[in-house]
Amino acid sequence: AQTVTQSQPEMSVQEAETVTLSCTYDTSESDYYLFWYKQPPSRQMILVIRQEAYKQQNATENRFSVNFQKAAKSFSLKISDSQLGDAAMYFCAYNENSNYQLIWGAGTKLIIKP
Amino acid sequence: DTAVSQTPKYLVTQMGNDKSIKCEQNLGHDTMYWYKQDSKKFLKIMFSYNNKELIINETVPNRFSPKSPDKAHLNLHINSLELGDSAVYFCASSQGLAGNYEQYFGPGTRLTVT
Numbered sequence: 001a002q003t004v005t006q007s008q009p010e011m012s013v014q015e016a017e018t019v020t021l022s023c024t025y026d027t028s029e030s031d032y033y034l035f036w037y038k039q040p041p042s043r044q045m046i047l048v049i050r051q052e053a054y055k056q057q058n059a060t061e062n063r064f065s066v067n068f069q070k071a072a073k074s075f076s077l078k079i080s081d082s083q084l085g086d087a088a089m090y091f092c093a094y095n096e097n098s099n100y101q102l103i104w105g106a107g108t109k110l111i112i113k114p
Numbered sequence: 115d116t117a118v119s120q121t122p123k124y125l126v127t128q129m130g131n132d133k134s135i136k137c138e139q140n141l142g143h144d145t146m147y148w149y150k151q152d153s154k155k156f157l158k159i160m161f162s163y164n165n166k167e168l169i170i171n172e173t174v175p176n177r178f179s180p181k182s183p184d185k186a187h188l189n190l191h192i193n194s195l196e197l198g199d200s201a202v203y204f205c206a207s208s209q210g211l212a213g214n215y216e217q218y219f220g221p222g223t224r225l226t227v228t
Contacts, residue, residue, distance in 0.1 A: 033214045039155075043202065045219035052214060089155055095213035101147075101170055102217065104157045 002027045004094050006105035013082045014113050020067075021077045021108045023092030029053075032096040034068070034075045039107075040088040048090070051075065079110075087112045117141050120205050120220035127195055128228055135190045135223045137205030143218070145169075145211055146188040148180060149204040151222070157204075163188055164211050192225075200227045 003026045013019035025034070036048040051059045051068050058066050063080045079086055092105040118139045127133055139146065147170075148160040161180045162170035168180070177193040188205060202222045208215040 035216070043222045043224075045204065045206075045217075047216045050214070050216065091157065097211075097213040099213060100211050101159050101162060107155050107157075109155075 002029075002094055002096075002099070002103045004092055004103050004105040006090075006092055006108050008108045009106070010109045010111065012111040012113055013079075015082055015084060017082055018078060018080045019082055019110065021079075021090050021092075021110065023075045023077070023105055025073050025075065025092075025094050025103075027073070027094065027096070029096050032094060034066075035093040035095070035102070036064070036066070036075075036077045037091045037093060038086075038088045039091065040085075045091075049077065082112050084112050084114060086110060118205055118207055118218050118220040120203075120223050122223060123221060124224050124226075126226045126228065129195055129197060131195050132191070132193045133195060133225070134192070135203055135205075135225075137188045137190070137220055139186055139205075139207040139218070141207060141209075141218060143207040143209050144185060145208045145215075146182065146185075147204075147206040147208075147217065148188065148190050149206065150174075151202040151204060153201070161188075161190075169211065195225075195227045197227050200225055 032053045034051045038048045049061045067076045089107045091107045093102040145164045147162045163182045166182045179191045182188045205220040206217040208217045
């Protein structure tokens with residue numbers, strides 16, 4: 001069965017610095033999709049970034065980028081120039097076409113120090 | 115315009131009561147979901163509907179019953195509420211079942227059972 005592991009329950013970073021959140025997953029599939037979702041204190045879950053496994057190029061969305069290592073089954077999220085508004089729970093998630101549901105990691109709480 | 119809305123946002127009730135949470139999406143999506151998020155922020159899929167058809171029915175007590183009157187609505191009815199049902203319940207929707215589709219979340223309903 002597919003699993004998603006986020007080994008860092010909590011991370012902290014100084015404002016304006018860079019932080020990397022780790023995520024590993026387990027699957028025997030070759031075609032799948034990976035996501036990072038953000039949940040700020042307001043509770044609203046928001047998609048941050050998405051990566052298709054067939055794409056070799058790492059996805060980037062403004063200050064957010066991923067380091068996708070398919071062979072290592074690793075999907076880390078890098079946040080550059082951290083801002084106070086980045087403080088949130090970050091969830092890594094996995095999906096594939098035949099699964100019909102996202103497989104979620106346990107989340108990493110990101111604290112931004114002013 | 116609210117994409118996925120839930121009512122109520124907060125619900126406090128006593129053990130043994132029956133309550134409902136309503137969800138509506140105005141995105142024209144075919145697929146809708148109910149998630150439960152516990153106090154440790156772990157997200158668990160409960161149900162998924164695609165075109166009003168039940169697709170995912172995870173192991174949840176049969177006191178929980180979803181109802182999808184049309185593609186835009188997915189309601190959750192809970193009978194005989196128990197203390198352990200206290201959690202945040204999220205409704206979500208996606209364009210379809212394919213793995214690459216982003217899920218859009220409602221604001222959550224915080225249920226407190228006393």
